Amino acid sequence: AQSVAQPEDQVNVAEGNPLTVKCTYSVSGNPYLFWYVQYPNRGLQFLLKYITGDNLVKGSYGFEAEFNKSQTSFHLKKPSALVSDSALYFCAVRDDNQGGKLIFGQGTELSVKP
């Protein structure tokens, strides 16, 4: 079965510093990978996706993600963190063996301090 893992429950970063939120995947076939963000008391919002092509994917709010096939990773990055980036981040993979549904990771809580 397709799956993603987010090894860190929480990531703490100082404002202005670069941030990385980690995600590894396990798929049979081509991976279709996504990042979503959840702000407090809100639903999830789409950030970016990797289907094929360039390994560096650019998304909303200045975020980008790097697809690495050899390391089966899809880490989310941002060069300079903002306090407003503090939220819960979810990595997801599309499971084409089960109707294309999105399988989400456990989530990583990002905290950006001033």
Place this chain on the structure above:
Amino acid sequence: KAGVTQTPRYLIKTRGQQVTLSCSPISGHRSVSWYQQTPGQGLQFLFEYFSETQRNKGNFPGRFSGRQFSNSRSEMNVSTLELGDSALYLCASSLVQQGLDEKLFFGSGTQLSVL
């Protein structure tokens, strides 16, 4: 364009009761998916409806059911509530079924507490 609307926002029920949650997708969206979010389990897929038909189902007991109406609005029902059903239930809509349209649009969820 209005987003995905879920009602009610909060629900408190007792064990053994049943509950119905409602989701109105973005206008024009024909697919509605339901997810259960808990701190320990993250997001777990419940089911997806497309054009009034359930096209996919997760690993939840039969107490969890749903339906979709001709206007694409969807309801989710949980019968014989258990304490472990306490969670945030999220609805997501998309233009077509998952796997074809890559972006899901989520509502703010219904927070269900079972006492």
